[in-house]
Amino acid sequence: MIGENVAAADRTRLMDMIIAAQSRLGYLSDETLSAIASEVGIAYVDVVDTASFYAFFSRAPQGRCQIRFSKTPVSLVKGAADVVRAFEKALATPLGTTSPDGITLNWTSDIGMADQEPACLINGTVFANLEPADAAGIVDEVRTMIANDALPGFPGYGNAAAFSSAKAGCASNVVLAGEVLFAPMTPGSGLRAALAMTPEEVIDEVRRSGLRGRGGAGFPTGMKWGLTRRANGEARYIICNADEGEPGTFKDRVLLVEAPGLVFEGLTIAGYALGAKIGLIYLRAEYAYLFGDLQRVLGERRRLGLLGERTGGREGFDFDIRIQLGAGAYICGEESALIESLEGKRGAPRDRPPYPTDRGYLGQPTSVNNVETLACVPRIIERGANWFSKIGTAESKGTKLMCLSGDCAKPGVYEVPFGITLNELLDLAGGADAEAVQVSGAAGECVAPKDFGRSLCYEDLSTAGSTMVFGPERDVLEIVLQFAEFFADESCGWCVPCRIGTVLLKENLEKTRHGLASREDLARLERLAGTVRKMSRCGLGQTAPNPILSTLRNFPHIYESKLIGGDDVRIDLQAALRDARALRTVSALKQDGA
Amino acid sequence: MSKPKLATCSLAGCFGCHMSLLDIDERILELVELFDLDRSPLDDKKAFDSPVEVGFVEGGCANEHNVRVLHDFRKHCKVLIAVGACAINGGVPALRNPIGLRECLETTYAGGTPDADHFVPYDADLPLLLDRVYPAHEVVRIDYFLPGCPPSADAIWEGLKELLAGRTPGLPYQLLKYD
Numbered sequence: 001m002i003g004e005n006v007a008a009a010d011r012t013r014l015m016d017m018i019i020a021a022q023s024r025l026g027y028l029s030d031e032t033l034s035a036i037a038s039e040v041g042i043a044y045v046d047v048v049d050t051a052s053f054y055a056f057f058s059r060a061p062q063g064r065c066q067i068r069f070s071k072t073p074v075s076l077v078k079g080a081a082d083v084v085r086a087f088e089k090a091l092a093t094p095l096g097t098t099s100p101d102g103i104t105l106n107w108t109s110d111i112g113m114a115d116q117e118p119a120c121l122i123n124g125t126v127f128a129n130l131e132p133a134d135a136a137g138i139v140d141e142v143r144t145m146i147a148n149d150a151l152p153g154f155p156g157y158g159n160a161a162a163f164s165s166a167k168a169g170c171a172s173n174v175v176l177a178g179e180v181l182f183a184p185m186t187p188g189s190g191l192r193a194a195l196a197m198t199p200e201e202v203i204d205e206v207r208r209s210g211l212r213g214r215g216g217a218g219f220p221t222g223m224k225w226g227l228t229r230r231a232n233g234e235a236r237y238i239i240c241n242a243d244e245g246e247p248g249t250f251k252d253r254v255l256l257v258e259a260p261g262l263v264f265e266g267l268t269i270a271g272y273a274l275g276a277k278i279g280l281i282y283l284r285a286e287y288a289y290l291f292g293d294l295q296r297v298l299g300e301r302r303r304l305g306l307l308g309e310r311t312g313g314r315e316g317f318d319f320d321i322r323i324q325l326g327a328g329a330y331i332c333g334e335e336s337a338l339i340e341s342l343e344g345k346r347g348a349p350r351d352r353p354p355y356p357t358d359r360g361y362l363g364q365p366t367s368v369n370n371v372e373t374l375a376c377v378p379r380i381i382e383r384g385a386n387w388f389s390k391i392g393t394a395e396s397k398g399t400k401l402m403c404l405s406g407d408c409a410k411p412g413v414y415e416v417p418f419g420i421t422l423n424e425l426l427d428l429a430g431g432a433d434a435e436a437v438q439v440s441g442a443a444g445e446c447v448a449p450k451d452f453g454r455s456l457c458y459e460d461l462s463t464a465g466s467t468m469v470f471g472p473e474r475d476v477l478e479i480v481l482q483f484a485e486f487f488a489d490e491s492c493g494w495c496v497p498c499r500i501g502t503v504l505l506k507e508n509l510e511k512t513r514h515g516l517a518s519r520e521d522l523a524r525l526e527r528l529a530g531t532v533r534k535m536s537r538c539g540l541g542q543t544a545p546n547p548i549l550s551t552l553r554n555f556p557h558i559y560e561s562k563l564i565g566g567d568d569v570r571i572d573l574q575a576a577l578r579d580a581r582a583l584r585t586v587s588a589l590k591q592d593g594a
Numbered sequence: 595m596s597k598p599k600l601a602t603c604s605l606a607g608c609f610g611c612h613m614s615l616l617d618i619d620e621r622i623l624e625l626v627e628l629f630d631l632d633r634s635p636l637d638d639k640k641a642f643d644s645p646v647e648v649g650f651v652e653g654g655c656a657n658e659h660n661v662r663v664l665h666d667f668r669k670h671c672k673v674l675i676a677v678g679a680c681a682i683n684g685g686v687p688a689l690r691n692p693i694g695l696r697e698c699l700e701t702t703y704a705g706g707t708p709d710a711d712h713f714v715p716y717d718a719d720l721p722l723l724l725d726r727v728y729p730a731h732e733v734v735r736i737d738y739f740l741p742g743c744p745p746s747a748d749a750i751w752e753g754l755k756e757l758l759a760g761r762t763p764g765l766p767y768q769l770l771k772y773d
Binding site for chain 2: 576582
């Protein structure tokens, strides 16, 4: 059960307590939150502060069954809207509402299933490759489970095996396995090699390998570890960022399914190198269905002596790993917001500096590393920095997991050396007729065919892996609008340029898409995008205008073709008259009848 | 050389801004020296026959006819100035916006529930209402905004004079201070 083994009065476990309450009671009443507050010994408003922040928490009663459909440019391209309509019909309840038998339908942001869209989460269980025809069967089964009280709570770990539907659960779709991450591994081999070195030597080896952060920013991992180890503190922490929320990314999900041991081992080696006693994995709520299997792997590693007291047989190295579940917030992928969330607070980014390497989790030196980064570490230690640094380009060493989705024949994960061109990747995936590729997710860049010769690496087209392919029949503005909506939804609301700016960007794009924008509107859009990029407090706002700015640069003709003349009417007159026409028809009939 | 032309219209407004324009008192003689009045309710001229220099727009757009008139003004006027609260924000007519057109009309004419005897009146000659009242700049490009409810005669006078001289009006604070 969620929330088991939560030490009472531990403020840092507030997320677990709220998740448990939400899961058991279905919503978070004032009484529930004030009971939690008095148990933990913090102010009621502090609990509300956290509880009101996350998408998976609800302050009002909701259906005990939550069906959440992933809404992304890729899911919409794959027909998510039709699937939602089929569910609405099967339940006779519109999206955003709850059926009488307690089933709530909603959109949600990307759930890390871009290669198997349309997808949805039903109380934590993932359903993939949905078609409208699946709706009736799934709804029947959910109803039966509700009647038998057999449905897991929300949020919960989910259980694909509990459903007979063939659409329950997800595939890994590793299309191309490379020599680093998906090569066979023996548990403990990397750790044993690390323990034969001093912590400083481990850090030096990682530094010499040229390993850089795989989450997108590309910070040199060895340098981050060195800074963390050298910083003054009473304890040091290593955190694995598994809050993979960037639309179109799913590599961390696949790594955690296919090679969890490698990730845990990387985390353990990092713990040894930094002098940390605990490693924390922040797992996004959308991936809660991985929780059970990951715990089993952790248990197995404890039995093998690869975790716990005398880790790896090393006297004085007592390292263990805890998995913290999130509750639905894209911003928690930003490392300082993630740390806040780990401490049981709302996921608002911190001002930097100080950087987490100086003052991170609980104010102590902390290194936050991506799942994929940590998975590279055991290989580097086992096979040597020289071996690793021979793969890739001058500034980008090793392999990279690319997540292909959208209009390509073979969506899935590709492990390729850094430096591969977009063209080569598209050929591998069967997406040669692409007209636009969104590289590195919503925060990334929309690339036109003229730039498909560019290399995917930190020194050219930097990417965290998300590669959404769009064919000639897709509307680029519709895709950009989806991203704009995503950022408006996911802005934490702390700073004005992001909170207001993302909404204004969205509205301006809508106007443009409907062919109602003038040249001045376009100039205003570009100016506003610049303001949001420069003035926002954290990476979310700073990157939110990227899809707009890159499409303005790479697809100017699409915007141009939508512009209205300077003297034209700027509202959709026919749409504005629709209500009046409907009323007039009714009145005309009555008047004539009377 | 012929005088520059001024056109005016009152869309979804109360004619208060036109009244304020007339409030310039004896300066109206000077105005006649400066401008020829083209399409305007003041001279009851209903259509443009040539381009004009300045268009004075009172009121927002509440119905289809307002939109067509405003569009016609945009096409014929070199410079359009939105005058007063209704043109700039929708003003009093826009109070219906949060309610919605159907509810607004059905409540007014049919007590909320239309039946055989109570319904929203209809006549082919009545312009169709828009779903909400739009400020002028949402409907067409507007060059200048003169706020006030109504703007004072002095503000209107100063603004028109500057525009006529081909300058960007920069009205002193006193002319735009309302509290």
